[in-house]
Amino acid sequence: xxxxxxxxxxxxxxxxxxxxxxxxxxxxxxxxxxxxxxxxxxxxxxxxxxxxxxxxxxxxxxxxxxxxxxxxxxxxxxxxxxxxxxxxxxxxxxxxxxxxxxxxxxxxxxxxxxxxxxxxxxxxxxxxxxxxxxxxxxxxxxxxxxxxxxxxxxxxxxxxxxxxxxxxxxxxxxxxxxxxxxxxxxxxxxxxxxxxxxxxxxxxxxxxxxxxxxxxxxxxxxxxxxxxxxxxxxxxxxxxxxxxxxxxxxxxxxxxxxxxxxxxxxxxxxxxxxxxxxxxxxxxxxxxxxxxxxxxxxxxxxxxxxxxxxxxxxxxxxxxxxxxxxxxxxxxxxxxxxxxxxxxxxxxxxxxx
Numbered sequence: 001x002x003x004x005x006x007x008x009x010x011x012x013x014x015x016x017x018x019x020x021x022x023x024x025x026x027x028x029x030x031x032x033x034x035x036x037x038x039x040x041x042x043x044x045x046x047x048x049x050x051x052x053x054x055x056x057x058x059x060x061x062x063x064x065x066x067x068x069x070x071x072x073x074x075x076x077x078x079x080x081x082x083x084x085x086x087x088x089x090x091x092x093x094x095x096x097x098x099x100x101x102x103x104x105x106x107x108x109x110x111x112x113x114x115x116x117x118x119x120x121x122x123x124x125x126x127x128x129x130x131x132x133x134x135x136x137x138x139x140x141x142x143x144x145x146x147x148x149x150x151x152x153x154x155x156x157x158x159x160x161x162x163x164x165x166x167x168x169x170x171x172x173x174x175x176x177x178x179x180x181x182x183x184x185x186x187x188x189x190x191x192x193x194x195x196x197x198x199x200x201x202x203x204x205x206x207x208x209x210x211x212x213x214x215x216x217x218x219x220x221x222x223x224x225x226x227x228x229x230x231x232x233x234x235x236x237x238x239x240x241x242x243x244x245x246x247x248x249x250x251x252x253x254x255x256x257x258x259x260x261x262x263x264x265x266x267x268x269x270x271x272x273x274x275x276x277x278x279x280x281x282x283x284x285x286x287x288x289x290x291x292x293x294x295x296x297x298x299x300x301x302x303x304x305x306x307x308x309x310x311x312x313x314x315x316x317x318x319x320x321x322x323x324x325x326x327x328x329x330x331x332x333x334x335x336x337x338x339x340x341x342x343x344x345x346x347x348x349x350x351x352x353x
Contacts, residue, residue: 019230023237030234039177040296049128051224055217056131057194060141071143074278077268081286082125090122091166093253102249110307117311119166125151126288128186136327137280144281178296250314262287262326270340280330291316
């Protein structure tokens, strides 16, 4: 691990401070950057996410995807957590913390809207950034890709019914343009581009050429992650400074949700005998959120200035630092995990891709 990677948490902390400061000092600049979007997908952030995930996708050998079926336990656990646990546990946490414990400290007319925003956040499993978290845990890349693709397919069918059930709404306006554009931008196009690049490099330079390319791309991926963090916090710099208590209180159920669901997925994988290289990304996919879709849905349903929109934005703000903490936990508990009877050889060759 390089010095840069070893102190990634420090760089994240400094980027958060820099983002909030820049957003407060030059709000008009970041409002202009924030307005560069199509179907509520911010294009500068999309480019940075491309730079983050393409190096991970270049590693993937599609011929090996047929082997992912042997990780059916990890797939089953992740689907269970994402679709049968996470939205409902968030509804309960929102009701408990926002609806009751924190009610005296929040604007009374926004309580229901805040809870709705939290539910929207939890009902959309993460897509693109999961590749970054999986890579940092040395996760099985084929499992990660197949799980993300499966979640995307389910989300198209299940997002509206789940949200409608939990919010008690008979009709949910799903921002389909945001959903489809995000899937195309963050999954389909980068997968195709990465595989074309992989094929070209292997044809001209073989595995040694691919290793050299990955050595160049890997630092670029982490730089893009930090730049994304600066942008996200800069977009909301004024909000953070104007409503620090509200944002802190909204962060509580989100934090509990992340650690509960990631811990649940991690433990279930261990109990089922799944390999650590699958349990790591399974825990991360089970805990993280597709914040672009959540923010777009909140704005469509409740308006840009609503408590629901603010709640989803809080999810955006804490996504990177909190998921990095989960990465740290997964990496530092590998020995404990594998002492539970997991066959380490199941992880065999996932780094060869």
